[in-house]
Amino acid sequence: MKTIWKYLIGVFAGLLVTTAIIVPVLLLEFGEVNPPSHDNLVEHDPITIWGNDDFLDYDFAGTGTQNDPYIIEFLNITSITSYAIYIFGTNAHFVILNCLLSSSHSEGTSIHLENVFKGTSTVFNNTIINTFRGVVLSNTDSCDVNQNSFEFCRFAISLSSSDDSGIFNNTFYNSNTNFLYHIVSSSSIRMNLTSNTFDGETGLIQLDYSTDAYLIRNQMNNASFYLTYCQRSLISNNTGIDFNILLLYSRDTNITFNEGAYFSSFQSPSSRLEYNQFDDYSIRDTSISAYDSYIVNSNLAGDGYFDMIVSANALNLTDSLLTVAQILLINCTDIWIYDVDSSFQYIQIDLIYCYNIEVVNVSTEIYLYAQECNNISARNNGLMHIYFTLSQNLSIINNSFSDTDIYCSQSDNLEVTGNDFINSEISFIETENSYVANNYFFDGHIDSFLNLNISILSNLFEVCEYGLTDSHSTEIYIENNIFTEVYDVGPRIFSSESFSFKNNSISGENCGLNFYGGVGSYGALALSNNTVNSKPLGFIVDQNNLTLTNMTYGQLIILNCNNIAIEDITITNTSVGIFIYKSNYVNVTNTIVDNCYNGFVLTQSEYCIISEISISDCSNIGLYVLGDSTQAHLSGSTYTRNVVGVYISSSDLCVIENNTLYNNGDGLRIYYSDYVITHNNTFIGNTNRGLQLSGMNQGCNVTYNLFQDNIGYAIEISTTSTSHFIHHNAFIGNNLEGTSQALDRAGESIWYDDLSSEGNFWDDWSGSGSYQIDWQTVSVVDPYPLVSNPLS
16 A cells, blocks of 8 residues: 555655745755765854845855855854854845854854845755754745754754745754754745654644745654644645644645654644545544535545545445544434444544444444544444543443543543453543443553542452542442452542442452542441451441440541540551541550551541551551641550651641651651650661651650661751750661761751750760761751760
């Protein structure tokens, strides 16, 4: 097929040349057209010319006439200021030829031509390298930029109000991963961009408010044409790899004989697409009349044809899809696609403003897009990719998805039943009345966001990361599902309301129901008969004066309760072992939590007591106190081998005493929490820090604690953490690779007791003078180091 296309391209290439602006014959007189040899160039200062007379200040060949132009050639100019060559307000003829030009200025320009008279300037066979702007043409008409090499330029060529410019046979290259602009043209007429090569990482040829541009026979590797508000453009005979044609609010665009392009058009009517070979396409407009204005003829999409059908009724497209690989249907009704077994790798079907479309029993891989459609049914098909937006009454039944997705945005009344999802996902965003039931997910999941009335029923999730996430939805029903071999913190719920989670079974590593960012209107939550690792998911809501002793739970969730006592409970291997939310005066004692993601989360709950518990081997946080959980009292407990032993966040006046925190990453973090008391705890062998104070917190007391053998600093204080009181602690063998056992970046804490003038015990203190604490901008010391261990 490609052989035929190359023959057709050759036939039509000669016809298209007549539309191009011809390169002046004068260029042929300049001799060699190879890039200049850098060894033979003359070092030269930047050139600035204001008017014709300034040419006489330089020893250029020529007299400035059309037949004898000034010749600026064989120069090596590196500018450290704005321009290498700047020419303004001239009508003499000149040629910039065989030069090596660059600018080390952060926004420098190699060649800037401004208000140069029409047809008097030529830029030929130069190398322009390592400059912010290569060539700038401003109010400079009929300038020819021919056979130059542009390398590592942020903006290689920029045109503004410069008509009839010819850009021919140049090469553009960059290896910078930042997005670069090969050519930018604004408000210019009849630009001719022909036979150039664009290569490198990424690059854009952007035309804004331009008219009658000719973009012909260019090699486009990792480059894109991007036309906005343009008219009567011709894009023809271009080839490339990762080559994009994008039209935005442009009209009357003629796109012919291009090969290897991805084509996208948004609100760009009256376009003509003929004899192209697209790798993919997307046409989006806002009215049927705009689609009627397109002319689409004999385009290839992949290895088959691309077709567009507007305002058709009662069609069976089965036979058509044997030759058409991608088809766009606009304003069509009663379309049937049955029993297709195409030889193409995939079939792409775009539906816009369509009604009553059926895609049934297609064995070829399908990409199905629907925008503002109604009554779409996909049943019993092979591999599918589905993207629905602003549509309704959609049925996806008994299909296969492998490394593919369903994406639905602002689309209502969706049924997804009986499908297989292998390493695939369903995403619902702002949908209403969706029903997902009896599907099989292997290493797949459902993501739901801002939905209303979504039912997820009787699905099997197997070997999945989290299985299900729902965020900020209302009236969500998750019932009778099986989540097995879940391996990362799930299912997950973010601030959803009117939430039902019933009769579900969850098993796996770090699995379990996980709430983030609150649980919405907890009074509307309904949880019952769920299990986590074959043990009941405990759910206590709106209860007061309750004692839970020796209960068996796979996970325990407590919401909006008061005066709850939890004793002698063991929870293991779940996402959050114990989750307490908006519950005050909760007393947890003699409890073991291990091998969870977060062992224990206490949020928006006040006056809670957590004592004589053990939390270990959690892959994130052992005990997490957050969200204004003020005056929590944590005592007599052991936290070991967690990434963070205890994390206090945005919770003031907490007391942490008589605990042992060892072999964690960080023993204790206190973040944005004021007046926290840390007293008589043991921090041993933590692999990062013993205690970190960070965020804008103040007034914490750290006294009579043992910090021993922590790999990093025993105490680290951030630049915004101030006014803490740290004394009578013992520091032994911490941060052995450093110069001090503590770090105070803010330098505004007091490292001694003001009343007794006693500081801390440091086993590496020299025995005289102050103890130096590491700091960032000011000197920080403990002026009264203790001679003996205050804890002995």
